Each structure stands twice: as structure tokens, then as C-alpha cells.
Amino acid sequence: MKQLWYGGTIYTMVSENETVEAVLVESGSIIATGALKELSAFADELIDLAGATMYPGFVDSHLHLIFYGEKLVRLDLSRAESAEHMLELIKEAAQTLPEDAWLFGEGWNEQSFAHKEIPTKQQLDQIRDAPIVLTRICHHVMLVNSSALEESGIKELSSNPSGGKLGRDGNGHLNGLLYDNATLLVMKAIPRVGEAYIEELAERVELAVQHMLSLGLTGAHTEDMHYFGSYNNPFAAFIRTVGAKQHFRLNLLRHHAVFADMMEAGLTYAEPFVEPGAMKIFADGTLGARTAALSQPYADYPHSKGHLLHTTDELTALVQLARTYGEAVAVHMIGDAATEQIIGIIEKHPPPVGKKDRLIHASVLRVDLIERMKRLSIIVDIQPSFVSSDFPWVVERLGESRLQTAYAWKKLHDAGIVCALGTDAPIEEISPLASIYAAVERKKLGEQHPGYVPKEKLTRYEAIRMYTYGSAQAIGKEHERGLIRPGYVADFSIFDRDLFTGTSEQMLEAKAVKTVVAGKIVYERK
Numbered sequence: 019m020k021q022l023w024y025g026g027t028i029y030t031m032v033s034e035n036e037t038v039e040a041v042l043v044e045s046g047s048i049i050a051t052g053a054l055k056e057l058s059a060f061a062d063e064l065i066d067l068a069g070a071t072m073y074p075g076f077v078d079s080h081l082h083l084i085f086y087g088e089k090l091v092r093l094d095l096s097r098a099e100s101a102e103h104m105l106e107l108i109k110e111a112a113q114t115l116p117e118d119a120w121l122f123g124e125g126w127n128e129q130s131f132a133h134k135e136i137p138t139k140q141q142l143d144q145i146r147d148a149p150i151v152l153t154r155i156c157h158h159v160m161l162v163n164s165s166a167l168e169e170s171g172i173k174e175l176s177s178n179p180s181g182g183k184l185g186r187d188g189n190g191h192l193n194g195l196l197y198d199n200a201t202l203l204v205m206k207a208i209p210r211v212g213e214a215y216i217e218e219l220a221e222r223v224e225l226a227v228q229h230m231l232s233l234g235l236t237g238a239h240t241e242d243m244h245y246f247g248s249y250n251n252p253f254a255a256f257i258r259t260v261g262a263k264q265h266f267r268l269n270l271l272r273h274h275a276v277f278a279d280m281m282e283a284g285l286t287y288a289e290p291f292v293e294p295g296a297m298k299i300f301a302d303g304t305l306g307a308r309t310a311a312l313s314q315p316y317a318d319y320p321h322s323k324g325h326l327l328h329t330t331d332e333l334t335a336l337v338q339l340a341r342t343y344g345e346a347v348a349v350h351m352i353g354d355a356a357t358e359q360i361i362g363i364i365e366k367h368p369p370p371v372g373k374k375d376r377l378i379h380a381s382v383l384r385v386d387l388i389e390r391m392k393r394l395s396i397i398v399d400i401q402p403s404f405v406s407s408d409f410p411w412v413v414e415r416l417g418e419s420r421l422q423t424a425y426a427w428k429k430l431h432d433a434g435i436v437c438a439l440g441t442d443a444p445i446e447e448i449s450p451l452a453s454i455y456a457a458v459e460r461k462k463l464g465e466q467h468p469g470y471v472p473k474e475k476l477t478r479y480e481a482i483r484m485y486t487y488g489s490a491q492a493i494g495k496e497h498e499r500g501l502i503r504p505g506y507v508a509d510f511s512i513f514d515r516d517l518f519t520g521t522s523e524q525m526l527e528a529k530a531v532k533t534v535v536a537g538k539i540v541y542e543r544k
Contacts, residue, residue: 019062074500075237077490079485083238084223098131142164151204158304162196169207172192179203216255220259237267267293272297274297297345299347299348304352311324319415341369346373346376382416392435398437400430401440401445405470513530
């Protein structure tokens with residue numbers, strides 16, 4: 019059965035402004051592109067785009083899919099405007115839960131509060147006796163009550179875990195804040211076993227995937243394997259949903275703590291819909307929590323440079339572990355000190371031939387680091403929405419001088435460094451259009467200024483190509499994904515308007531009308 023797609027604007031993304039009149043598809047792959055009149059004779063089925071605009075499939079290059087699915091059903095604290103408002107939302111949610119149930123909240127951000135105050139552990143204790151776990155927007159900080167600390171085995175005399183910190187008040191007492199690896203102590207205490215739990219995860223996966231399909235996303239690179247009990251739990255959830263339905267494409271980054279076990283287990287993936295990906299490592303924390311590792315102190319807290327999560331020897335051993343299995347690494351690194359640390363290791367231990375290491379975020383760089391990055395077999399995962407989320411408060415955190423090489427997407431692109439574009443959802447909004455807007459405007463919608471560090475703006479073509487071809491390059495699939503050309507998969511994102519015309523604000527009004535994976539319409543707007 020040969021399908022012929024026609025009747026709209028079809029961007030190949032091979033080069034800027036390149037379009038074709040029609041696309042012929044068979045068995046999930048593109049077999050020809052060209053003129054409608056020439057290709058219609060070969061078609062068994064004609065699919066009229068009815069004036070819509072078609073692109074290669076948009077793929078989010080970095081997110082946490084199950085966490086995103088949980089965000090869709092958990093208490094949303096991103097709308098909290100103050101510590102008091104946050105407490106009100108928690109009280110409302112507590113009234114709907116059984117007395118012994120854990121209460122989870124997502125997305126609080128004290129930087130958006132007028133007084134930058136965070137609720138206290140004591141205030142949470144007054145709301146309920148059962149555990150309360152509230153994850154900050156960056157997912158590198160938690161706020162919990164006394165019950166959650168007790169369930170996690172955290173006591174007043176407990177020491178900071180490696181790569182993490184237990185928050186304390188001015189008197190040295192636990193204040194309920196947990197940073198980086200300290201959050202894992204809570205996550206390990208949450209009941210995460212049994213068939214019912216796997217089914218719950220599968221429901222979260224399906225919920226997240228259906229929402230992403232409605233936004234025009236055909237796939238994602240996701241990191242979930244270390245946070246939901248045994249890695250078999252999320253893995254089974256992915257196989258039961260995406261693997262069974264084959265309605266999305268997932269590349270699974272594998273956390274270093276479970277990487278060797280997954281490799282030795284000889285798992286059967288559901289390729290090309292559920293695929294094994296690189297080994298994931300966290301090198302530092304976040305700017306919001308002041309745990310990103312900087313080479314110079316924070317401008318608004320000169321007593322700290324943040325911290326590295328691993329010594330250089332420890333990080334080297336992790337990279338070598340990946341190499342032992344012939345695999346690349348994908349490293350979260352936000353501060354320039356973390357970037358310098360991992361670059362030095364990759365220079366000595368390059369990835370296997372044909373693979374690229376992935377540097378995720380790279381928010382704060384230096385000119386010398388960009389020069390070194392140009393010589394490496396790497397790809398940089400960028401999240402343009404960080405700009406609209408982090409400014410203007412990040413100016414105080416970094417100081418003006420460091421802004422010239424912070425969130426420097428244009429510098430990376432112009433240096434010839436391959437970039438893929440993602441959201442880090444649920445950290446940021448999962449909408450690809452919101453990310454593209456942030457990349458080209460570098461400000462929040464409605465703000466009246468030329469953008470934060472406007473010389474780092476990307477063009478719409480550059481940003482969209484990072485969503486399509488760039489995401490394929492990130493996993494070594496650029497020979498078969500990310501473009502509309504013969505021999506490539508028939509993954510299409512189809513919108514009701516041309517994303518290259520009109521203002522950026524008008525682009526945001528676009529709606530996905532069809533999402534196509536392997537030639538199959540998996541989402542259609544009613």
C-alpha cells in the first residue's frame with residue numbers, strides 16, 4: 019500500500035526553504051518525493067493535507083517522560099505565587115487524599131515568589147502527618163516534611179550523601195530541603211514494587227505520549243531508568259505502551275547506576291520504537307539551586323561555586339564503563355566547571371567510532387571551552403526555554419560578564435557544533451513551539467524588549483532543524499530520520515499553519531492537525 023501525501027506545504031528541512039509538492043510512502047518509509055502529477059500514478063491511497071504544513075517528525079531530544087506523566091496527574095505547584103499560596107494548594111490537595119497516602123507536588127519555584135521565601139518543614143508538618151514530597155521545578159531540590167524524612171532514614175545526625183546535601187536552618191537543624199543526590203534517599207523510600215505499580219507507570223507513559231502526539235511530537239529521548247524502583251519497572255512500562263502500540267519513538271538514556279546491569283541483562287528492546295541510548299551521568303546541579311559547578315563564585319553568593327557531583331577519577335571511571343560496552347555518554351552539565359571536567363575526560367577517552375557523546379544543557383560556557391568542544395565528537399543538547407525561565411534572576415546569579423557565554427546557542431551553532439533541541443520536561447513546558455519561540459526571541463511571551471542577550475538568537479529554521487535533524491544526529495540516526503527525503507522514515511509533524519511565516523507570536527498559535535509515525539496517523543485533531 020503506497021500513500022501519497024500532497025495538498026499543502028511540505029518542508030524537507032534538507033536546506034532552508036526547500037519544499038516538495040508530494041511525498042510517496044510505503045511500509046513506513048519515504049520512497050519518493052517530487053511533483054504530484056508524477057507520483058500520483060504510483061499511489062494506492064491519496065492523503066490531502068488540505069492546506070496544512072508538513073515537516074519531518076519533531077523529536078524532543080531531552081526529557082524525563084515518566085516524570086512528565088506524573089506531573090500531569092500530581093499537584094501542580096508551578097502556579098504558586100508565594101510560599102503562602104503554595105501552602106494553600108498543598109492543604110487543598112491533602113483534603114482529597116487518604117490519611118496515610120504520600121502527597122506529591124511538582125514545579126515550585128521560589129524565584130517566582132515576591133519574597134523568594136520557601137515554606138518550612140514545620141509548616142508542612144502542620145498540614146498532615148503522612149509524607150509530603152514537593153519537587154522543585156529543576157528536579158534537583160525537594161522540600162519534604164518530617165514524615166518523609168523519617169521514611170527515608172534521614173535523621174538530625176545524618177551526614178550529607180555523596181553528591182548531595184541535607185538542608186539545615188541557621189541552628190543546624192534539618193529544614194526539609196534536599197539537594198541533588200540527597201533527593202534519591204526519598205525516592206528510594208517511595209513504594210515502587212509490584213505489577214500494579216508497573217501498570218501505574220504504563221498509564222503515566224501513555225498519558226504523556228498522547229499529550230506529546232497532540233503537540234506534533236513523534237518521539238523523544240528520555241531518561242527514566244533509575245527513579246522508579248528497579249529499572250525493569252519503567253522498562254516494562256515503555257515496552258507495554260510504546261513498544262506494543264508502536265505509535266511513538268523513544269530513545270532510552272540509561273543512568274550510570276543501572277547501566278551495567280541493563281547491559282548485562284541482554285534486554286530485548288522494541289526497536290525502532292523503543293531503543294537503547296547512551297549512558298546518562300550528572301556532573302553538577304542547577305543554577306536555581308546554586309548547585310551548578312562554576313569556575314568562579316556565584317555573583318549573588320560569593321561563598322560558593324556550586325559543586326561537582328563526582329571527583330574527576332570517579333567521573334573518568336564512569337566514562338570508561340560506558341566505553342567498555344562500546345557506548346557513548348550523555349552528561350548533564352550546567353556550570354562551566356562541570357563542562358571543563360567532562361571535556362577533559364572525553365579528550366582522553368573519546369567515544370566509539372560512529373557515536374557522539376552528548377553534553378546536556380551547557381548553560382554556562384567560556385570561549386576556551388567552546389574551542390575545545392569544536393574538536394570533539396559531541397553533540398550539545400540545548401533547552402532554549404531555560405532562557406525565558408531563568409532570566410532575569412540569573413543575571414544576579416552569574417553577573418553581567420558571564421552572560422556573554424551563557425545560554426550561547428548561536429555561538430555553538432556558528433562554531434559548527436551540532437545541537438539538538440529539547441525541553442527537559444517536566445522542568446520546562448513540553449511544547450515544541452514554545453521552545454522554538456524561546457530560541458528565536460529569548461524572552462517570555464508578552465515581554466517588550468529585544469530579548470536576553472539577543473545576539474544569541476537562533477533563526478526559526480535553525481531551531482526547527484535542531485528539533486528534527488538535530489535530534490536524529492544526537493543518536494546517530496541522521497541517515498534515516500529528521501528529513502523528508504527518499505530512504506527516510508515517514509515520521510511527520512503536520513500543523514495548521516506555516517511555522518516560517520508571520521510573527522513569532524503568530525507561530526505560537528499553530529496547532530498540530532496530524533502526527534504521523536512510520537506512515538501511520540497516530541494523532542488527528544478533531
